[in-house]
Amino acid sequence: MVATEYYVALSSILFAIGAVGVLTRRSAIMVFLSVELMLNAANLALVAFARQWSGAGSITALSGQTAVFIILALAAAEVAVGLGILVSIFRYRASTDVDALAEIRL
């Protein structure tokens, strides 16, 4: 059995890679993909913690997995709205470059 620390370390690596993607990519769709990566890194940590507490009774043990379930639904809603915004931006500008979207900057 692999220790929980390794899974959390893997999760942190994935999260860091996702954060780099969010900060460096210019296309909005790439930023979205990196955000998905970060969400999944958090999910991995939650599932690993859920296994760590698997001896602590049903409710405590499965809270982590249930939270992942809820995050999944949240990610679906986020993608639906985010891609909707992306499509409507693309209609006006024919580009998804996030650096070019500076109209509401003061």
Place this chain on the structure above:
Amino acid sequence: MATFLILAVVMIVGAVGVITLKQPVHAALALVGTLLTLAVTYVTLEAHFLAAIQVIVYAGAIMVLFLFVIMLLNIQGETPPAVLAWFRPLAYIVAVVAAAAIATTAFMEPRSLPDEVQIATALQGGGVEPIADVLFSDFLLAFQLVGVLLLTGIIGAVSLVQRKVVAVQEARADGATKELEHA
């Protein structure tokens, strides 16, 4: 440990692919690979139901939505896609190998399944029933809020993407008057 290392390497390679590949379609497919590896990792963490959900909802539905939007908007990467000469032969080889593997599996000596008690104990941790127990008791409020969130999200997405009804009617009216003028 070996399983974990293989999964970790594949996952990190996929993740690096997501943030480095130029073509959005390639990056999305790299993310699909990462998500599928993550599903296998969930199995090793005794979260069987989540692994299935990960494949169906994440790698299935959400990523298909991504690919759909990428192809709908026809977003090109920074460089035009290269047409690779070795791609087509490789595709045929992959298809033949996959078919051969499935055929070999079909003709292999069937192994007997472990008995039901063994399966039940193995699936104890992350099956549908234990998760449903927690979801509909401790997480009931979160569950209902997610329902509201999904409804709001879908309404928001539809109203964002939908063109204004008035604008569509005006466009139609313009078209009609032009046709009349032509006549």
